[in-house]
Amino acid sequence: MDFIVCLKQIVDLQQVRIKKDTREAVLEGLPFVFSDLDMNALEAAVGIREKDGGKVVALCIGNAKLKDTIKDALARGADEAVLIIDPAFDNLDPRGKAEVLATSIRKMGHYDAIFMGEGSSDSYSGQTCGRLAALLDIPEISYVSKLEFTNGTAKATRSMDDCYEVVESSLPTMLTFTSEINSPRIPSLMQIVKAGKKPIQLWNNVDLNVPADKLAKEVELVSNLAPVEQRKMLIFEGEAKDVAVSVVDSLIKEGVLGR
């Protein structure tokens, strides 16, 4: 089966630092990685490909560094990659992203399923998948925690807030994943070396021709700052018993622990 895995390029969030005076996040010079749940989606696709055959194509929108970032996805088992790099696609809203992805996917030709995380680690908006499924007019099965394909049908378990739903859909279909689906592999040295030889296609908006009005920002980012923490930050050290007495006493005074 032929799978397309959409991977979002984001800054490594573990390395984000906050400027003390302005509360702005410092992003300059940070390395780029792929969003966590997208890596679960990739692992799911590669796992099925290894069993049943077929092809896994990684599809990503990103900046010039994407040629580097993509190596990780290729090492983890994607067979090839389509990279969409164009300054016109910087800072797209979910709508713009869905338009670019939909145009790319139509150009890529045949596929059985589109895989992605149910949300991205940086913004966790979870809109792109639903918008993309609507644009392509295909089914969307979200929050997948288990998946199998039989006789041209996708059978998936969805992890909802209070229940699991086992659902079926015809192909092609779109699937979004929670982390319950698997634990992404760590690539071996050999896989990393081989990744460099896998085919990569580079497209920009000359190839895709997405109209500017479909890319226009719908949501204005007025500000983006670290929240102000207003905590007492009282520290207790020393004998366990003394500390326990002091803290329990404080909590009673706070009214959060009752007699």
Add this chain to the structure above:
Amino acid sequence: MSGILMFSDKDQVAYELLSKGREIKAALWNPRKQHTPKGSRGLPLAAVILGKGARERATEYFTYGAEDVYISEADAFNVFYADVYADAICQIAETYGFHIVVIGSTRRGKDLAGRVAQKMEAGCATDIIGIDLKDKDVMLHRYMLGGNTVTTELIKTPNKVFACMPKTFALGEKQPADVNKIIEPDLKLKDSKYTLVERKEKVGESVNLEDAQTLVCVGRGLDKKEDISIIEDLAKALKGEIGCTRPLSHEIRWLPEDREVGLSGKKCKPNLCFSVGISGQIQHTVGIRDSRIIVAINKDKNAPIFKIADYGIVGNLYEVIPKIIEEIGKL
């Protein structure tokens, strides 16, 4: 005509949205200053209820401020198919001219938000954690950069979709609106593009961490799985629920996944939160940041968790916790 339309798969969340909806309406519509065309009601505040029992459920919606409630008890809504529900909400919004759709940002709600927004050609924000009203602008707040920052956003399109996190807004006073009208719209529904085969409850656990008044969160500072019992003892003494960091629920799996607290798990607002053996990565602390009081126990005095704690205990959790339980026992 325009108006505000609310929907949530959880009634409780719909009441919260309606409560805030009254404020949004008041900010966007001032009948003394704005001309209300004859026969028009200005900016209606309405809600959608789909599925069996919708008519009955509408009563409570009215008491939280819904003026009109659009209902359908059609069989098509017996199963929550996101595509069918989204279609229905879009048809109601379009037919009756609603330009703002407010959805509860549950898993099902987020499923709807992107679809509804795409069909309505609306800008959309999900997982909203706060709304400020500034003049006639609705300023939205949400976490960004994995919880490192909080944004202020403004949707610029004429149609807008807001998906707000459960418990973001306090319930307003029960105060029936002047108008209480049930409307049964004529919906043209297609079958879902997928089929439900089976529904299984998440067994064993019916944890509702979001509602817990007291929460004990545990992380990798715990030595071994059996030691969860010491956390259970503390939770029992405090009459609280147990939550954990992502590594505990998803990597070493000492606790079930629905106990994960953080950006990709539950976001809790307890009165009291005990954080035990947790370093304080932002991906987790986002889930406890709204606690009234945070107590942190960690042996590393440089752990970032102490920066967001009211009471920080630098020490060995295996020594400190039994003493705390002992002290609580004396109360």
